[in-house]
Amino acid sequence: MNNSSRTAILLAAAGPVSLILACLPGPAPIPVREVLSILASAVGLAPAPADPALATVVLGIRAARAVLAFGVGAALSLAGVAFQGILRNPLADPFTLGVSTGAAFGACLALALGLAAPAFLPLADPLPFFGLLGAFLALLAVLGLARSGRELKRETLVLAGVVTATFLSACIALLKALDESTVSGLVFWIMGSFQGRGWGHVLVFLPYLALGAGLILCFARELDILSMGSTQARLLGLSADRSRLVLLLAGSLLSGAAVAVSGVIGFVGLVVPHLVRRVQGGEHRPLAVNAALLGGLLLLWSDVLARTLLPGGVELPVGVLTALLGGPFFCLLLRDRREAA
Amino acid sequence: MIRLENVSVGHGGRAVLQDVSFHLARGEAVGLLGPNGSGKTTLLLTLAGALPLLSGRVTLAGKPLDSLRPRERARLAASVPQQAAPPELRVLSVALMGRYAHTSFLGGYTEEDRAKAGNALAETGCIHLAQRRADRLSGGEWRRVLLARALAQEADLLLLDEAASGLDPARQAETAELLLRRNAAGLTMLSAIHDLNLAALTCRRLLFLKNGRLALDGAVADVFTEEHLSEIYETRILVSRHPLLGAPQAHLAPGAPAAPAGGSGPGRTG
Numbered sequence: 134m135n136n137s138s139r140t141a142i143l144l145a146a147a148g149p150v151s152l153i154l155a156c157l158p159g160p161a162p163i164p165v166r167e168v169l170s171i172l173a174s175a176v177g178l179a180p181a182p183a184d185p186a187l188a189t190v191v192l193g194i195r196a197a198r199a200v201l202a203f204g205v206g207a208a209l210s211l212a213g214v215a216f217q218g219i220l221r222n223p224l225a226d227p228f229t230l231g232v233s234t235g236a237a238f239g240a241c242l243a244l245a246l247g248l249a250a251p252a253f254l255p256l257a258d259p260l261p262f263f264g265l266l267g268a269f270l271a272l273l274a275v276l277g278l279a280r281s282g283r284e285l286k287r288e289t290l291v292l293a294g295v296v297t298a299t300f301l302s303a304c305i306a307l308l309k310a311l312d313e314s315t316v317s318g319l320v321f322w323i324m325g326s327f328q329g330r331g332w333g334h335v336l337v338f339l340p341y342l343a344l345g346a347g348l349i350l351c352f353a354r355e356l357d358i359l360s361m362g363s364t365q366a367r368l369l370g371l372s373a374d375r376s377r378l379v380l381l382l383a384g385s386l387l388s389g390a391a392v393a394v395s396g397v398i399g400f401v402g403l404v405v406p407h408l409v410r411r412v413q414g415g416e417h418r419p420l421a422v423n424a425a426l427l428g429g430l431l432l433l434w435s436d437v438l439a440r441t442l443l444p445g446g447v448e449l450p451v452g453v454l455t456a457l458l459g460g461p462f463f464c465l466l467l468r469d470r471r472e473a474a
Numbered sequence: 475m476i477r478l479e480n481v482s483v484g485h486g487g488r489a490v491l492q493d494v495s496f497h498l499a500r501g502e503a504v505g506l507l508g509p510n511g512s513g514k515t516t517l518l519l520t521l522a523g524a525l526p527l528l529s530g531r532v533t534l535a536g537k538p539l540d541s542l543r544p545r546e547r548a549r550l551a552a553s554v555p556q557q558a559a560p561p562e563l564r565v566l567s568v569a570l571m572g573r574y575a576h577t578s579f580l581g582g583y584t585e586e587d588r589a590k591a592g593n594a595l596a597e598t599g600c601i602h603l604a605q606r607r608a609d610r611l612s613g614g615e616w617r618r619v620l621l622a623r624a625l626a627q628e629a630d631l632l633l634l635d636e637a638a639s640g641l642d643p644a645r646q647a648e649t650a651e652l653l654l655r656r657n658a659a660g661l662t663m664l665s666a667i668h669d670l671n672l673a674a675l676t677c678r679r680l681l682f683l684k685n686g687r688l689a690l691d692g693a694v695a696d697v698f699t700e701e702h703l704s705e706i707y708e709t710r711i712l713v714s715r716h717p718l719l720g721a722p723q724a725h726l727a728p729g730a731p732a733a734p735a736g737g738s739g740p741g742r743t744g
């Protein structure tokens with residue numbers, strides 16, 4: 134068995150264990166035995182629990198949040214894998230490219246204007262759709278900005294992403310100021326959080342995750358080839374432009390849907406693919422699988438920390454935690470690259 | 475195998491190749507020579523379909539080059555590029571890329587593809603590197619991996635851009651022998667080479683580019699002469715016989731007294 138399958142099995146096993154552990158802590162003190170029996174009853178292994186209120190806390194709040202956080206972490210990491218591979222840029226991820234903020238702006242605009250999804254798309258919740266739209270448009274804008282020179286430089290691309298993200302953040306703040314008086318909504322979109330998320334959000338999010346992940350796994354070979362550059366891709370018989378478009382769309386789809394349910398959560402898509410690449414190399418199929426699993430775990434535990442770190446049931450936005458982790462990591466990468474160049 | 479008619483190619487508004495015409499028959503081994511910046515790499519990239527034509531026509535295996543889908547084209551012509559940044563992938567994964575044009579959309583690489591990639595690596599003497607990371611190889615090792623990738627492509631036409639440059643003499647000789655063997659088995663080759671002597675040993679026909687135009691085209695014995703070489707490279711070049719193989723070999727003469735005047739205006743084609 135090779136290194137990458139071993140990693141995948143370990144990570145896949147850690148997933149369910151983490152989901153159970155994540156249901157244990159919380160502001161409402163529920164004994165461990167109680168939590169376990171509620172979870173067991175949910176999967177039909179035990180009789181219904183005595184207290185339905187406790188069951189609601191464990192299943193309706195904690196378990197749903199854990200599953201959603203896992204899914205969003207997986208989506209952001211997969212998007213990071215796709216963006217880094219296509220753009221051949223180790224600094225690229227949905228956050229640094231401005232794609233996440235684009236998605237947040239799309240979703241906010243749809244909320245403010247009360248837009249509905251087009252009639253041909255039978256969507257229960259139009260937000261992820263507008264998130265996707267915002268994500269893709271922001272991505273095109275960033276690529277256009279960065280390409281104004283002759284070629285796409287690593288630092289220029291990220292600079293264009295940061296500029297776009299800052300501008301769109303301001304637009305979101307403006308929308309929110311016109312729309313409502315509190316800043317809580319604004320903080321949700323800009324710093325990201327799973328507060329108040331439930332199974333409804335999981336159901337809205339899952340189809341996008343499945344589609345995006347499927348596309349990226351189907352195009353893993355093409356990602357390998359694209360990571361050698363467009364000229365090489367053409368020599369090898371790949372229609373580089375078409376594959377690149379599909380993959381950019383898949384990345385936008387994942388980022389857009391993730392942002393629509395959880396706001397902008399930075400750096401997950403940057404850090405996770407790098408860690409996985411270190412362990413098992415850059416082949417994109419195992420990279421995508423392992424990055425999705427590790428990203429899920431990372432965000433799940435970040436969310437557990439975010440809701441338990443402060444006393445008295447006060448929550449940190451989870452985006453604060455990922456930025457605390459990801460910011461220094463990003464600086465390390467930036468320095469590494471400069472030394473390598 | 476491949477025919478060029480009045481081909482012009484440029485990038486960034488500047489024409490790099492102008493009005494180039496020639497034809498390669500199946501099984502030929504042709505060297506592409508010329509000074510730096512004469513358009514050799516541009517010509518090879520054009521034939522591989524990586525650069526668009528400004529004007530003219532390229533026919534590959536009887537079909538217009540631009541009518542072929544990328545996969546069809548890659549099954550007909552394989553390239554060993556001069557420059558390619560090694561990716562963070564294992565060597566075997568890079569060699570497998572040569573099989574991409576033979577895979578179906580959802581099929582993935584088969585065991586047969588893996589075997590062929592492995593054979594190609596063995597043939598270029600890189601099989602021991604198969605599990606190593608490509609970005610941690612030496613320059614010479616990476617060049618042989620790129621050659622293996624092109625061989626795994628199993629195309630009838632091989633376009634080589636300085637495939638043997640940067641290799642030590644033993645590896646260079648091995649690579650030359652490999653290419654001669656493949657050519658004897660029917661592979662058509664067009665090979666851009668800076669090393670004039672290696673070109674004379676491995677090719678039977680030579681094309682010389684100069685300033686984006688085809689300056690000379692002919693059998694090695696006819697074009698590999700002191701007059702032609704000295705004029706094309708604008709420096710004094712002497713030619714003698716290879717002591718064992720008899721092929722003409724070129725010698726630079728830096729520091730020698732100035733050449734006697736004479737021999738102006740060698741015959742040109744094109």
